Amino acid sequence: GAVVSQHPSWVICKSGTSVKIECRSLDFQATTMFWYRQFPKQSLMLMATSNEGSKATYEQGVEKDKFLINHASLTLSTLTVTSAHPEDSSFYICSAGASEAFFGQGTRLTVV
Amino acid sequence: QKEVEQDPGPLSVPEGAIVSLNCTYSNSAFQYFMWYRQYSRKGPELLMYTYSSGNKEDGRFTAQVDKSSKYISLFIRDSQPSDSATYLCAMITAGNEKLTFGTGTRLTIIP
Numbered sequence: 001g002a003v004v005s006q007h008p009s010w011v012i013c014k015s016g017t018s019v020k021i022e023c024r025s026l027d028f029q030a031t032t033m034f035w036y037r038q039f040p041k042q043s044l045m046l047m048a049t050s051n052e053g054s055k056a057t058y059e060q061g062v063e064k065d066k067f068l069i070n071h072a073s074l075t076l077s078t079l080t081v082t083s084a085h086p087e088d089s090s091f092y093i094c095s096a097g098a099s100e101a102f103f104g105q106g107t108r109l110t111v112v
Numbered sequence: 113q114k115e116v117e118q119d120p121g122p123l124s125v126p127e128g129a130i131v132s133l134n135c136t137y138s139n140s141a142f143q144y145f146m147w148y149r150q151y152s153r154k155g156p157e158l159l160m161y162t163y164s165s166g167n168k169e170d171g172r173f174t175a176q177v178d179k180s181s182k183y184i185s186l187f188i189r190d191s192q193p194s195d196s197a198t199y200l201c202a203m204i205t206a207g208n209e210k211l212t213f214g215t216g217t218r219l220t221i222i223p
Contacts, residue, residue, distance in 0.1 A: 006155065032209050034211075041120075043215045044156070044200070091153070093156070100146065100158055101146070101158070101202075101211055102158065103155035103156045103157070103158075104155050105154060105155045106153065106154060108153060
């Protein structure tokens with residue numbers, strides 16, 4: 001099946017710094033990728049839809065200035081958590097591929 | 113009311129038992145139905161993908177869709193401890209790439 005690679009798998013950062021998470025589709029081109037956030041023992045919450053060559057579409061309640069998304073090529077989307085705070089600590093997951101969405105391995109972000 | 117309802121569990125069954133996981137949905141526009149398995153601290157892994165009413169079998173897994181009742185199921189036969197994970201149902205409307213997830217069911221297979 002298709003492979004989506006996400007990097008890093010975990011990151012610890014200081015409060016106030018920014019963190020960039022990469023999502024790559026390894027064997028197919030993805031004009032659209034999705035970014036999710038998942039809290040412990042909860043389901044995935046869609047944050048935004050990343051569109052290649054255009055602005056991302058954010059879900060209601062998600063701060064677009066806080067969570068910057070860039071989809072510069074057909075195989076790479078990045079999520080930057082700007083000025084991270086402890087409440088941003090979470091598991092972030094990307095996906096790509098229509099219908100049969102394929103997910104990255106996830107990134108565990110801890111802000112201290 | 114959520115668009116997709118799924119019992120969060122937890123569900124514990126002995127090894128070798130048949131497991132039944134279920135989701136109901138309210139949006140009749142959903143056309144494609146998926147089941148994902150998610151191990152702790154990992155991304156979801158696609159298990160089954162169906163788009164029509166009826167059964168689809170893949171090894172020990174059977175996905176069942178009943179569009180008239182807006183009900184989908186995943187059956188796991190001969191359950192193994194390695195099947196212990198959270199199982200998420202997801203569905204999508206035609207022409208849309210956004211998935212709508214259930215809350216996930218935490219399953220534990222007891223050796």
